[in-house]
Amino acid sequence: MKFSTKAIHVGQEADPATGATIVPVYQTSTYTQDAVGEHKGFDYSRTINPTRLALEKQLASLEGADYGYAFASGMAATAAVLNLLSAGDHAVVTDDLYGGTYRLFSRVLERYGLEFTYVDMSDLDAVRAAIRPNTKLFWIETPTNPLLKLIDIKGVVALRKPGQIVVVDNTFASPYFQQPLALGADVVVHSTTKYIGGHSDVVGGVAITNDKEIADVIKFHQNAVGGVPGPHDAWLTMRGAKTLALRMRQHAENAQMVAEYLEAHPEVDRVYYPGLASHPQHQLARAQMSGFGGMVSFVLKGEQSRALDFAHRLKYFSLAESLGGVESLICHPARMTHGSIPKEDRERRGVTDGLLRLSVGIEDAEDLLDDLRSALAAVPRVLHGTGV
Numbered sequence: 001m002k003f004s005t006k007a008i009h010v011g012q013e014a015d016p017a018t019g020a021t022i023v024p025v026y027q028t029s030t031y032t033q034d035a036v037g038e039h040k041g042f043d044y045s046r047t048i049n050p051t052r053l054a055l056e057k058q059l060a061s062l063e064g065a066d067y068g069y070a071f072a073s074g075m076a077a078t079a080a081v082l083n084l085l086s087a088g089d090h091a092v093v094t095d096d097l098y099g100g101t102y103r104l105f106s107r108v109l110e111r112y113g114l115e116f117t118y119v120d121m122s123d124l125d126a127v128r129a130a131i132r133p134n135t136k137l138f139w140i141e142t143p144t145n146p147l148l149k150l151i152d153i154k155g156v157v158a159l160r161k162p163g164q165i166v167v168v169d170n171t172f173a174s175p176y177f178q179q180p181l182a183l184g185a186d187v188v189v190h191s192t193t194k195y196i197g198g199h200s201d202v203v204g205g206v207a208i209t210n211d212k213e214i215a216d217v218i219k220f221h222q223n224a225v226g227g228v229p230g231p232h233d234a235w236l237t238m239r240g241a242k243t244l245a246l247r248m249r250q251h252a253e254n255a256q257m258v259a260e261y262l263e264a265h266p267e268v269d270r271v272y273y274p275g276l277a278s279h280p281q282h283q284l285a286r287a288q289m290s291g292f293g294g295m296v297s298f299v300l301k302g303e304q305s306r307a308l309d310f311a312h313r314l315k316y317f318s319l320a321e322s323l324g325g326v327e328s329l330i331c332h333p334a335r336m337t338h339g340s341i342p343k344e345d346r347e348r349r350g351v352t353d354g355l356l357r358l359s360v361g362i363e364d365a366e367d368l369l370d371d372l373r374s375a376l377a378a379v380p381r382v383l384h385g386t387g388v
């Protein structure tokens with residue numbers, strides 16, 4: 001079965017009770033049992049819910065996997081996966097990653113005795129050098145957030161020893177453009193809030209694997225901790241996922257045009273987009289991904305304060321956190337998504353106050369380019385490379 005057929009059919013059988021073609025929102029916390037322990041496979045909705053189960057089957061299939069577990073947010077899915085580690089274990093983590101993931105690792109999980117080393121994982125020698133005798137996990141985000149660096153998934157997998165696991169946060173690429181399990185990773189995590197849900201109307205997460213032992217730990221955690229999505233949120237995510245392929249194609253087409261437009265503009269200092277031939281890892285992107293996604297980051301010339309001035313002048317790109325919805329967004333990572341990373345750390349990693357990140361939506365590309373054109377024309381000029 002091909003990608004969109006899976007998105008539309010896996011887990012989406014007609015409702016056995018009524019024949020409803022679309023999986024209903026099973027808005028129930030509990031299920032009536034015929035006798036103690038005799039029921040139709042559903043006993044309590046923290047443990048299992050038919051709407052959530054349908055979503056889990058659908059999303060697992062999109063990553064080519066047997067097991068998927070839905071959570072109330074991407075962070076809850078990440079926390080569940082980190083439950084595979086115990087106190088004293090160590091993880092090698094990409095140094096350019098979502099600020100909330102960094103916050104969870106550094107301010108919550110370190111207190112429980114887990115150890116993290118942040119390295120530029122686009123450099124496999126740096127990954128190798130960070131491995132310790134107690135390393136149990138590699139945490140990859142690729143393309144990274146917000147600098148759109150690429151990490152060679154197969155390359156990291158080749159460094160993995162028995163007992164170690166490779167996890168890929170596949171939120172930016174979506175399963176449509178990147179299939180980490182097929183490249184050898186053990187677990188995929190998504191913030192389904194983003195491309196999978198696709199309409200900026202629901203927060204959610206999922207952890208997906210083909211490894212039964214890993215799946216059992218994640219499933220145990222899902223039930224024991226209880227960070228599950230409600231049935232209506234599961235349903236919205238499932239509906240969104242059905243059109244993932246169509247949306248991703250348009251996101252990528254629009255993002256390529258936006259990236260090329262910005263790169264050619266005299267007011268723009270630097271553009272980060274894996275689909276540009278100038279991207280230092282463009283060849284890896286071509287090999288590892290089947291498309292380059294909808295995220296574009298860039299820096300304007302001149303004073304860093306021009307960034308926010310520009311952002312406020314846009315009409316169709318709303319200044320907002322998040323990404324992956326049908327509508328275009330602009331974000332100032334230093335003050336928004338990555339505000340939880342200390343300034344010094346952030347700037348060392350290249351997330352400066354001048355950096356802007358676009359989530360390019362699926363509006364008509366000409367309108368988006370016009371919007372960028374007008375805003376660029378309106379910000380005060382840069383003369384001879386110095387801000388005025």
Ligand SMILES: Cc1ncc(COP(=O)(O)O)c(C=O)c1O
Nearest residue numbers: 073074075098145171191193204
């Ligand atoms: C790459 C990435 N991973 C994980 C998350 C966390 O997901 P959520 O906001 O659904 O908890 C985000 C959120 O922005 C993200 O961008």
